Amino acid sequence: MAQDKKKGSIPPPPPKPTELPAKPAAKVLDAMGSLNAFYTNLNTYFAGNNPNLEPISRFMASDFMFIRNTENVAGDVKTVRWNSEETLRDLKATKDLNIRAERKILKVVFNQTVGNLANISVMVDLKYLQDTTVVAAVKAYTTHSMVFENGQWKIKNMITDRVAENQTIGACPCRITRTMVDRNDLYTARIMYPNGSGFESEELQVSFKGEGALSIITVGNNYFTWKENVIYTAKVGESSTVENLGKASSNTEAITVILAKGLYKSQCLKFEPLK
Numbered sequence: 001m002a003q004d005k006k007k008g009s010i011p012p013p014p015p016k017p018t019e020l021p022a023k024p025a026a027k028v029l030d031a032m033g034s035l036n037a038f039y040t041n042l043n044t045y046f047a048g049n050n051p052n053l054e055p056i057s058r059f060m061a062s063d064f065m066f067i068r069n070t071e072n073v074a075g076d077v078k079t080v081r082w083n084s085e086e087t088l089r090d091l092k093a094t095k096d097l098n099i100r101a102e103r104k105i106l107k108v109v110f111n112q113t114v115g116n117l118a119n120i121s122v123m124v125d126l127k128y129l130q131d132t133t134v135v136a137a138v139k140a141y142t143t144h145s146m147v148f149e150n151g152q153w154k155i156k157n158m159i160t161d162r163v164a165e166n167q168t169i170g171a172c173p174c175r176i177t178r179t180m181v182d183r184n185d186l187y188t189a190r191i192m193y194p195n196g197s198g199f200e201s202e203e204l205q206v207s208f209k210g211e212g213a214l215s216i217i218t219v220g221n222n223y224f225t226w227k228e229n230v231i232y233t234a235k236v237g238e239s240s241t242v243e244n245l246g247k248a249s250s251n252t253e254a255i256t257v258i259l260a261k262g263l264y265k266s267q268c269l270k271f272e273p274l275k
Helices: 031-047 084-096 251-263
Strands: 060-071 077-083 100-114 117-130 133-149 152-163 170-178 186-194 199-209 214-219 222-227 230-235 244-247 268-273
Touching (some): 031 084, 060 084, 060 133, 100 133, 117 152, 222 251, 230 251
Antiparallel strands (some): 199 214, 214 222, 230 244
């Protein structure tokens, strides 16, 4: 006969599950969410007319650093290292030259968060457009080191590797300005041109010397002659072969002809100065 159970006995409560320490409320913010917002705001900046860069800079840490390695179609690798100020200045210069950049995250390759540090690596599709024409395209691999700073996830380091995918030759934008307002012989030309995996920017100093029908035009380390409204090459790189580049009736037009027909003829069908 079974033994009677004790009257009034209460079974012990089940063991409590192990509780994880609660995170601060602000940390509910997701690092990937902040990164998505950063790229969304980049596209919004280029698509609109608002010059405000704060929606982008708010996702940059106080010691933000951007490193970009680019291989062009010739196999040469160029590296830039920019802080937040230099990065924002480059974004503004691109937009000022009427180039629109569109970025899209294609794939998240790695996403890990430990405490106040996150690492997110993605594949990015990047296109540069003039009006509605795609003038350069590239796929980039980008690693983001993010920190939780002032209640928000921000990018501390951003490292991008871009390899030449295609090269589009077309109209290249440039801005030509007088270096000194009261002088008509010194100019600065800022150029953007496709390099096979994006756009490169370059700034050249231009000077005019001479009187009457003949002028010597110096562009960087290259020399040209301007005689009877016709531009000729004098020395470009190591070459001293004389070549007729075309006609020009003003200093600005002469610079444009030199850029399009002399220095950047392999990248640009023509240069169009922005007013």
